[in-house]
Amino acid sequence: MNKVIYMDNNATTRVAPQVIREMLPVLETWYGNPSSMHGFGGAVGKRLDQARKQVADLLQADPGEIVFTSGGTESDNTAILAALASQPHKRHIVTTRVEHPAVLSLVKDLEERGYTVTWLGVDRKGHLNPDAVRKAVRKDTAIVSVMAANNETGVLFPIDKIAAITREKDVLLHTDAVQIMGKLPFSVQDIPVDFLSLSSHKIHGPKGVGALYVRKGVRFKPFIIGGHQEHGRRAGTENIPGIVGLGKACQLAARHLDEETIRVGKLRDRLEEGLLSSIDHSQLNGDQNNRLPNTTSIAFEFVEGEAILLLMNELGICASSGSACTSGSLEPSHVLRAMGIPFTYAHGSIRFSLSRYTTDQEVDTVIRELPPIIARLRELSPFC
Amino acid sequence: MWDYTDKVKEHFLHPKNAGAMEDADAVGEVGSLACGDALKLYLKVDENERIVEASFQTFGCASAIASSSALTELIKGKTLEEAKAISNKDIADFLGGLPRQKMHCSVMGREALDAAIDNYKGISRPKEELEGEILCHCFGVTEEKIRQAIMENNLTTVEDVTSFTKAGGGCGECLEDIGELLDKVRAEMKKRPPVEKQPAGLSNVQRMQLVMKTLEDEIRPSLKQDGGNIELVDIIAKKVLVRLQGTCSHCPASKATLKGFVEAKLREQVEPDIQVEEVVS
């Protein structure tokens, strides 16, 4: 394959070289178990502590509030199940229709098992109205789970306003912050959520590791049982190399936050304008202003997403499509559907998600190469 | 991400016979923008009802485009009668296979062909009347179409039905109905095993499966009525070794049963030169 132009950073990211450098010693030399009594294991425990602090710093949290997990999915599952387990008399859940499957599928499953769920919708621009949360919360609401930013459109949710509501009503709030981390600042001091999920491989860390923030004082029940690790909040010998990598990735993320918002945002805007202006019958999915700086979801009418992806792939350009065609289900993504994007557009939706490694030249290449691809497919299409 | 064969990729990247045909004798159109894929097939037919030219326009994923290209290649030079015999499986086979979730692309090709042939013959079919009730509203899939897909491709799960017809891939509200229909059609198929004569040599596995199926569905039930039973011991080339049990084993007529009934049935259902032998333990 020719050189890869990677614009699928909401799916996963390149591991930062500094992160790899940080991880190597714990793979090669410091392989001890932090739970051991000897100093060799203890030395590893120091690295674990350091990583915990690095993650906490990114969130302005206390290190004691960080629980390491196997990733965003486990963090999401843990938060929701912990909230239910610690308040067995409360059997109502509030969430949105556009969550990541880690929340969506779990809550659907809980609904089948007898919990009551209020599913909040979004408007055409992908916005969630915080008043809807206020209306939905009841006496027996165990938890409100709302993502901070949507993975497909990048649209931001008003977590600050929602947190004010859940505080006032004394209901637990979980946010899936996997996509916002490292792209925009998020402080648990300013936004008092009770649980927050984050994932390492979305912020240039290794895969298979993540963290769950649990606000001090919130009652908690572990999801994975069988050991005292993480102060009894998550059993199993710690994934030390992963955790060390996540820690470093968080430190770098904090350092790059400004650049990520400004430089990447400009690149994204240029890409978006370049494509929308040169390709007819194309439109932006979601709100143009209120979203992550690195994400754009563009719909091309009369063509199908997978075909676009495959032709881009021939040129080494990686993005993702707004339809779940490849996963066997043929409906357009649940997010675009919830927004009421017409099927005719949704089927041809492509998401480009940039990172701090994206270059000007890469953006130029995509702006140059995509219009002929769309034209070629439209030539084949019976609707043009 | 894509487990497409090279042939699929080839036909997607360089489709054969793409584009509209100005002076087509027949046009067949299926699918829609809303469904996520659509195919318009154009045919030029000579006075002997032979397809001399075929072209297509397709909106859809890579395998939909490749399937359309394959279809036009398959039907060129064939008479309408011959073309009619082409199944969605033939299209998929031509491409070296399609991922299971993409089989509906080949089904779409077959349907477009049907539509074009009807169009040529001047049959404009009132959809509902011909195809029955719509079962999946998201994709406008009729009961009849699902029934056909189940039988032709021997589908066994609801997921399969979605892969082949798209029905159920949307809101999912029709999934229960699909399940019911699937059970019904499978029950019917069991009663009436397709008289699939496969003259051109069965593979060992195919033979074995067919022998077991025939034993299970046809032979054992009627032996059991007489208080007997039959056990399959082995299959060596075309020799089927069995053991008769129950009343059959010491019935003086067992030889006749073996040759006259068991062997005859297997010859009829599996292969004309099957031999049945009894193993005496």
Ligand code: FES
């Ligand atoms: S009715 Fe069949 S998927 Fe919606």
